[in-house]
Amino acid sequence: xxxxxxxxxxxxxxxxxxxxxxxxxxxxxxxxxxxxxxxxxxxxxxxxxxxxxxxxxxxxxxxxxxxxxxxxxxxxxxxxxxxxxxxxxxxxxxxxxxxxxxxxxxxxxxxxxxxxxxxxxxxxxxxxxxxxxxxxxxxxxxxxxxxxxxxxxxxxxxxxxxxxxxxxxxxxxxxxxxxxxxxxxxxxxxxxxxxxxxxxxxxxxxxxxxxxxxxxxxxxxxxxxxxxxxxxxxxxxxxxxxxxxxxxxxxxxxxxxxxxxxxxxxxxxxxxxxxxxxxxxxxxxxxxxxxxxxxxxxxxxxxxxxxxxxxxxxxxxxxxxxxxxxxxxxxxxxxxxxxxxxxxxxxxxxxxxxxxxxxxxxxxxxxxxxxxxxxxxxxxxxxxxxxxxxxxxxxxxxxxxxxxxxxxxxxxxxxxxxxxxxxxxxxxxxxxxxxxxxxxxxxxxxxxxxxxxxxxxxxxxxxxxxxxxxxxxxxxxxxxxxxxxxx
Amino acid sequence: xxxxxxxxxxxxxxxxxxxxxxxxxxxxxxxxxxxxxxxxxxxxxxxxxxxxxxxxxxxxxxxxxxxxxxxxxxxxxxxxxxxxxxxxxxxxxxxxxxxxxxxxxxxxxxxxxxxxxxxxxxxxxxxxxxxxxxxxxxxxxxxxxxxxxxxxxxxxxxxxxxxxxxxxxxxxxxxxxxxxxxxxxxxxxxxxxxxxxxxxxxxxxxxxxxxxxxxxxxxxxxxxxxxxxxxxxxxxxxxxxxxxxxxxxxxxxxxxxxxxxxxxxxxxxxxxxxxxxxxxxxxxxxx
Numbered sequence: 001x002x003x004x005x006x007x008x009x010x011x012x013x014x015x016x017x018x019x020x021x022x023x024x025x026x027x028x029x030x031x032x033x034x035x036x037x038x039x040x041x042x043x044x045x046x047x048x049x050x051x052x053x054x055x056x057x058x059x060x061x062x063x064x065x066x067x068x069x070x071x072x073x074x075x076x077x078x079x080x081x082x083x084x085x086x087x088x089x090x091x092x093x094x095x096x097x098x099x100x101x102x103x104x105x106x107x108x109x110x111x112x113x114x115x116x117x118x119x120x121x122x123x124x125x126x127x128x129x130x131x132x133x134x135x136x137x138x139x140x141x142x143x144x145x146x147x148x149x150x151x152x153x154x155x156x157x158x159x160x161x162x163x164x165x166x167x168x169x170x171x172x173x174x175x176x177x178x179x180x181x182x183x184x185x186x187x188x189x190x191x192x193x194x195x196x197x198x199x200x201x202x203x204x205x206x207x208x209x210x211x212x213x214x215x216x217x218x219x220x221x222x223x224x225x226x227x228x229x230x231x232x233x234x235x236x237x238x239x240x241x242x243x244x245x246x247x248x249x250x251x252x253x254x255x256x257x258x259x260x261x262x263x264x265x266x267x268x269x270x271x272x273x274x275x276x277x278x279x280x281x282x283x284x285x286x287x288x289x290x291x292x293x294x295x296x297x298x299x300x301x302x303x304x305x306x307x308x309x310x311x312x313x314x315x316x317x318x319x320x321x322x323x324x325x326x327x328x329x330x331x332x333x334x335x336x337x338x339x340x341x342x343x344x345x346x347x348x349x350x351x352x353x354x355x356x357x358x359x360x361x362x363x364x365x366x367x368x369x370x371x372x373x374x375x376x377x378x379x380x381x382x383x384x385x386x387x388x389x390x391x392x393x394x395x396x397x398x399x400x401x402x403x404x405x406x407x408x409x410x411x412x413x414x415x416x417x418x419x420x421x422x423x424x425x426x427x428x429x430x431x432x433x434x435x436x437x438x439x440x441x442x443x444x445x446x447x448x449x450x451x452x453x454x455x456x457x458x459x460x461x462x463x464x465x466x467x468x469x470x471x472x473x474x475x476x477x478x479x480x481x482x483x484x485x486x487x
Numbered sequence: 488x489x490x491x492x493x494x495x496x497x498x499x500x501x502x503x504x505x506x507x508x509x510x511x512x513x514x515x516x517x518x519x520x521x522x523x524x525x526x527x528x529x530x531x532x533x534x535x536x537x538x539x540x541x542x543x544x545x546x547x548x549x550x551x552x553x554x555x556x557x558x559x560x561x562x563x564x565x566x567x568x569x570x571x572x573x574x575x576x577x578x579x580x581x582x583x584x585x586x587x588x589x590x591x592x593x594x595x596x597x598x599x600x601x602x603x604x605x606x607x608x609x610x611x612x613x614x615x616x617x618x619x620x621x622x623x624x625x626x627x628x629x630x631x632x633x634x635x636x637x638x639x640x641x642x643x644x645x646x647x648x649x650x651x652x653x654x655x656x657x658x659x660x661x662x663x664x665x666x667x668x669x670x671x672x673x674x675x676x677x678x679x680x681x682x683x684x685x686x687x688x689x690x691x692x693x694x695x696x697x698x699x700x701x702x703x704x705x706x707x708x709x710x711x712x713x714x715x716x717x718x719x720x721x722x723x724x725x726x727x728x729x730x731x732x733x734x735x736x737x738x739x740x741x742x743x744x745x746x747x748x749x750x751x752x753x754x755x756x757x758x759x760x761x762x763x764x765x766x767x768x769x770x771x772x773x774x
Contacts, residue, residue, distance in 0.1 A: 016517050023524050030584055030586070030588075035672065037667040
């Protein structure tokens, strides 16, 4: 009986066991730890705030800085407030160039400005504009160009066939057209860093700096989406680390966001955002902004002018001194009035005088029939005046013999204590013509050459001063090809 | 002595039946109480939003509440979606994995939030050309605070939610959370570093395998076999958990902004907010 019960029990349980074993081969045990992030340990990254250098008013920095708004620049002046405040605290006056056709023109503005700032330009610079800026920099002017990938203009043509077309206008094209003469090029990219950044992969920390005034006092700056910039002949100032990549190539290594031209006068920055609030207070950005202000304001000491920059060759009030033998005719007085107006427009006072005066710059008038007083002014130029104003010969260093008939000279000498301009011609009529050319700033009828005196900046302009006098109508003087030796 | 002592044959047969066939039959009936194990299939083939998340979570909960569901295969074909809904599914998956294995099979796409979920599974299959990855966050930044005279508020960010800068930084935090989830989920199998992973690329299945983002190239049936093996079950029934749970057909509102006539869609989600989402900006699509 017991055996039968056991068999029956076994047979009862057999199907259950078979089914259980058929379907269930073991017991599931999960991984010892189902790993999920501890979300409470994550925090919103906050920017590392840095110290802001004090804003102190400094004197002696007066000058004019131009801000370009004539090339569809995609920014607002107010965004540069932390930077422009430092310039105005130094006594610098900011002038905006609203359009390429406005008066005064860019050419005239660059005569008196010490620096030009170009930010996020979307319209290209013309060859003439590039030439003017190149000349401006060659004469000691400073150029600061800032671009920014976030300032691209994105347009959509919804009605394009067969599908909407996206167009992107970037600022690097226009910026590069201006920077080409200075061997600096922005790339149409943005720099990024995925592992160490300032709150987003586009916000890159830079800790590698080339030595120099622009990078003085910097240990770390943050740029918020920056173009990379290259310059074969200049210097890369702010360089990214090994984990800073270019969006154009997805490669890293030595990518720079700021560059300086070889002559140290042109600075290119690939970001604008770091100057704007609140980013101007992150890391050492405020120090960099202060250094930029110093870069701009230090241009004044290096700025030079030549005759083409008239009337801004003068830095003091001017006296007009006719040398002995010069009669102030109607023609001369008319042109002198124009000269006075031209100088007044530049904020420079012109007064007649009998002799040079201390703390005044000088414009001296004379003719080739030299007097001792004229020779005093022209002697530094080593010019030999002609025996005859019509048939004689002018001797000009580096120029060779020149016939004085119909020819006038504008001589410019710039010394620390005084700027002197001497106008010499064959007659009072042609002298008036020369004054008129100078007043208008139009020296297209002149050939310019450098002077001979050491220790001063000299320019000699040999100009057409009117129609030459026919020799047969000249006064009966024996022809001579000689000139008086220079003193 | 007479020949009437033998037990009649019909009695012997009856005895055998009573002590063998009956218990056997009873045992067979009793064995039917042991349910056939089920590998449940959950399909996520749309963007992740509150509706699709609710649908998936209901199926995960069904699996949790029904012991016969011994493993789950999550079949993905999704570009991802909202951060919060992705996290909701992720949490439920982690809870389920404490009692049952979850295996993912990627069909077309497991991008962004969908990959976030995949990384939280026990095993991942993909096809050679499945799209996998897109690790990162997207967001439409709020405007800088303005002054509206006719619609006022009580704080500078009441209308915008946060400053633009804060919104950007919060994205960075969420990105780090996403990356950490991937690192924890993939463990030593992950071969790609942050410089590669966080670029936000989508990789084909073959490349994702090399990078350690997926475990194997294979099909849904292989995923079912794997899930069964991990659950130590054999000959399981494969069933769609939506059907088992008796869920109604999901309501799928338009995810992206749609023109009033409904004939074109912009490549921006209809609802503002943070997304773990892949938006292909190709020709013909509007930004």
